[in-house]
Amino acid sequence: MDGTDGLAEVMSERRQLLNLAYRLLGSVADAEDAVQETYARWYALPRERQEEIASVGAWLTTVASRICLDQLGSARSRRERYVGEWIPEPVPDAREWAAVPAPVDPADRVTLDESVSMAFLVVLDAMTPAERVAFVLHDVFRYPFAEVARIVGRSPEACRQLASSARRRLRAERAPAAPARADLVRDFKTAWEARDMAALVDLLDPNASMTADGGGLVGAALHPVVGPEAIARYVLDLARWAPGMQLLEREVNGQPGLVARRDGVTAAVAAFDTAAVGTGADRIARIWVVRNPEKLRRWPG
Numbered sequence: 330m331d332g333t334d335g336l337a338e339v340m341s342e343r344r345q346l347l348n349l350a351y352r353l354l355g356s357v358a359d360a361e362d363a364v365q366e367t368y369a370r371w372y373a374l375p376r377e378r379q380e381e382i383a384s385v386g387a388w389l390t391t392v393a394s395r396i397c398l399d400q401l402g403s404a405r406s407r408r409e410r411y412v413g414e415w416i417p418e419p420v421p422d423a424r425e426w427a428a429v430p431a432p433v434d435p436a437d438r439v440t441l442d443e444s445v446s447m448a449f450l451v452v453l454d455a456m457t458p459a460e461r462v463a464f465v466l467h468d469v470f471r472y473p474f475a476e477v478a479r480i481v482g483r484s485p486e487a488c489r490q491l492a493s494s495a496r497r498r499l500r501a502e503r504a505p506a507a508p509a510r511a512d513l514v515r516d517f518k519t520a521w522e523a524r525d526m527a528a529l530v531d532l533l534d535p536n537a538s539m540t541a542d543g544g545g546l547v548g549a550a551l552h553p554v555v556g557p558e559a560i561a562r563y564v565l566d567l568a569r570w571a572p573g574m575q576l577l578e579r580e581v582n583g584q585p586g587l588v589a590r591r592d593g594v595t596a597a598v599a600a601f602d603t604a605a606v607g608t609g610a611d612r613i614a615r616i617w618v619v620r621n622p623e624k625l626r627r628w629p630g
Contacts, residue, residue: 342386346393351439352465353397355417367393394480401458412545416617417450418624419598422580441583444469447600447617452502463488464495509601511585518576533557534604534612544621595628
């Protein structure tokens with residue numbers, strides 16, 4: 330391939346690599362670093378070696394996946410030092426990307442679908458690194474197990490078992506829940522604005538939980554808040570601690586969510602999951618609130 334065509338082919342893979350790395354790592358910043366390292370390794374190859382590679386995309390995917398696998402292995406020790414709960418970095422929809430002051434290359438946007446919902450990413454984060462890579466490559470990006478095996482460094486059958494184990498984890502965690510409903514999220518916002526404790530409690534599943542991530546940089550509950558009353562009290566206390574806070578309905582990882590802004594700055598992003606209760610009516614089952622400012626850089630403010 331000549332220089333111009335070669336560069337175009339290599340760079341055309343950037344968005345695919347970023348989408349893969351984000352699902353593997355749960356962090357746009359880490360995904361960008363992994364993709365940058367992948368390209369650094371490509372350009373470090375002698376020209377003769379580059380020309381020998383039949384599929385540039387396959388080579389880049391293999392290298393990016395292995396970099397992510399290494400990062401996932403070291404992430405566990407980093408998480409042990411993390412202050413409070415760790416939640417994947419939330420990503421905005423196209424409207425929010427466009428509102429960020431610094432120009433954002435379309436290739437740096439994560440494609441939003443069910444495989445980037447907060448609930449999905451939280452379950453992925455509980456998997457072993459090998460499970461996560463095998464599952465995402467095969468079930469999300471449709472790579473055959475023979476290719477996954479070459480990337481993970483295990484046999485195709487071992488990778489098949491890893492993906493099967495990951496599916497069982499996903500079914501066990503996601504069985505009672507469903508994607509957030511916009512009307513429930515809107516009602517939650519309305520009840521919070523009205524400081525209506527009873528209305529908030531009524532919107533929450535009896536087993537509801539809320540997890541907050543401040544990363545030790547801002548105030549946040551260090552452990553999940555469990556139960557409708559406890560959650561309602563917590564969010565109403567936030568209203569008292571942060572006067573002037575404004576809640577906005579926004580898409581969070583492709584699902585209805587809320588963004589809290591204060592003085593024009595994004596202070597928190599909340600994602601939701603719902604569950605059906607005995608009466609057949611849906612209630613909010615899980616809330617994830619990201620307050621760590623390092624995870625909110627792609628949100629306006």
